[in-house]
Amino acid sequence: MAWYSGAEKMELQPESDSQPAIRPTQLIVHSIIAPWTARRMYEYWRDSTNLDSHFGLGYDGDLGQYIGTETRADANYLANRRPDGTGAISIETASNLQGTDPWTEPQIEELIALGVWLHKTHDLPLRICRTADDPGYGYHRLHAEWAVSGTACPGDARVKQFKERVFPGIVARANGQTTPPPEDDVTPEQDKRLKTIEQELKAVKAGQEAAAWRYKGSAEPRDAYDYLRTTARQVAALAKAVDALEPVDLTDAQLAALASKLAAHPTLAEQIAEKVAAKLAVRLAD
16 A cells, blocks of 8 residues: 555555555546535544545545455446556545536645645556546546546546646646646736836826826816816826736737826716716715
8 A cells, every 4th residue: 555645644544454555547636515624524434425536625635445455345336446457546526516616726736736646656647538548537427437427526627627727737846847827827928018018008097197186287286176187187188098908918019009098087087077977966966
């Protein structure tokens, strides 16, 4: 039997000694449809059912191992143990009662670390299982032979995470690389451009606010109506600038053009301010 040092050992008996040996060739990931800790999963397997899994993973990344990875567990239907002695390793993961929530970051990290250990310990190939008995990595609903009556497990959100975060993370780390970031992270160049835009917006806004405390070029404080008009100008200008933004494609020339546009915004803002002021006047008259 093989026990993972990154998990707390909570050995199920008599299952751990009485169930037949397997040669592990797959990892199949499940959602248990309960917000349980690894300890609570162990207690459920021990006290409430004759079923079991090899591992259990809580929301906070608490990982428990209940059966050695070279002994059969029950969570994978026909993949538990095949006639040739091969079988799948199973991990149940905490979820909401509908099985619709994504894995937490601690859960993703533990799934990646476990996947790497299984590759190194049992030579699981770094690929998603192409068929029900193909060695590699998968999730419960991937193949019909892994579920008695079909299943949605582990849910759409987690299937997406498996494909975009968990499995690529296993492959990268097993090959000595840093785990790739989530797909929606911006590149360094995009981040630089976004920061430049933010600075330009702040500079324009600061200039507008400084000018706003002058009433038509005089040193006199402005009244409430003028404050409304100035605010409308700022909102219209910023909204127009934001609507025109395409951060992925912005060039330095486009950034300069954006700064110029933000500095001049008369017509639309005037119209908006007049409409708001008219409505305000009607309401005050009532």
